[in-house]
Amino acid sequence: MPDTKVENALSVFDQSNALVRYAIDATSLVMPDGADFTTVEKMLNGFKTIGSASKFWRGDLLVYAQRNFGEMYSQLLDESDYAYQSLQDEQWVSTSVSPTVRRPELSWSHHREVAALPKADQIKFLTLAIDDRLTVLALRKAVRGTKEKETKISKAEAFQSALKAILKNAMDSEYFNEKFYNERLEESEKIDPAQLVVTKAAIIAGDALKAYAKE
Numbered sequence: 001m002p003d004t005k006v007e008n009a010l011s012v013f014d015q016s017n018a019l020v021r022y023a024i025d026a027t028s029l030v031m032p033d034g035a036d037f038t039t040v041e042k043m044l045n046g047f048k049t050i051g052s053a054s055k056f057w058r059g060d061l062l063v064y065a066q067r068n069f070g071e072m073y074s075q076l077l078d079e080s081d082y083a084y085q086s087l088q089d090e091q092w093v094s095t096s097v098s099p100t101v102r103r104p105e106l107s108w109s110h111h112r113e114v115a116a117l118p119k120a121d122q123i124k125f126l127t128l129a130i131d132d133r134l135t136v137l138a139l140r141k142a143v144r145g146t147k148e149k150e151t152k153i154s155k156a157e158a159f160q161s162a163l164k165a166i167l168k169n170a171m172d173s174e175y176f177n178e179k180f181y182n183e184r185l186e187e188s189e190k191i192d193p194a195q196l197v198v199t200k201a202a203i204i205a206g207d208a209l210k211a212y213a214k215e
Contacts, residue, residue, distance in 0.1 A: 005104060006053055009046035055108040059094030062087060097122060103129075109136045113143055121146075163205045170202035181206075 015021045020034040031040070066073045077087055093108065096115035103110075103126045110129055113136060114122040129139045170176055175198040180191055184203070191199075 005049055008042070009049035009053070012043045012046040052107050055090050056094060056102065056111075058082075058087065059090035059092075060099070062091040063094050066091070101126070103127075105130050107136065110134075110139055113139045117143070160209065163209050167202055167205040167209065170198050170205065173198045175199075176202060 013024075018039075020032055020039070022032065022035070023030040062073075062077075065076055069076070077084060080087065089112065090108075093112050093115045097111050098119065101119060101122050106126060106129055110126065114125045117125065125139060125143055128134065128142065132138075134142065171181075175192070175194045177191060177195040177199045180195065180199045181202055
């Protein structure tokens with residue numbers, strides 16, 4: 001289905017029925033007197049749309065080129081007047097964010113912020129950006145906040161797994177003293193040094209896991 005917004009933006013270059021024709025080149029736009037306000041407004045908004053959309057277009061074009069032209073793709077990048085890293089960034093976003101996920105209400109930069117996320121999270125954060133009218137910076141902070149929270153949870157889970165492994169290995173050891181573990185005897189009680197070390201490790205790990213369970 002055609003994108004009306006993009007079609008309208010591209011139509012500013014069609015002067016076949018224009019009452020007042022402008023001159024445009026790589027460094028200037030000359031608008032003669034007589035153009036009405038609606039035409040100027042349409043052109044201004046059109047340029048903005050094209051400027052943002054072109055990043056997606058270049059990225060998608062490079063994805064196609066890499067898939068179909070092999071070594072000639074590298075030649076295309078090398079001989080281009082574009083900054084190499086800019087093209088790489090645009091291609092990465094196009095590769096990472098499917099056209100079906102992209103939101104025309106948002107800029108290319110918004111999509112770059114979610115490109116490293118799984119598809120479901122991309123959809124979630126792009127929707128959030130629209131609903132809450134987030135700037136690119138605000139969206140970046142929202143994404144990073146979620147990542148930091150997930151990292152903290154992952155570290156806690158990893159620590160608990162390590163404690164469980166220590167507890168299991170200690171209790172499976174031939175030096176584990178079950179009576180000392182259950183009754184928490186004083187260290188002055190007669191107990192083999194090796195049993196003392198292994199059983200105390202089990203006690204510490206077990207107590208730490210109980211503390212986690214209460215949180």
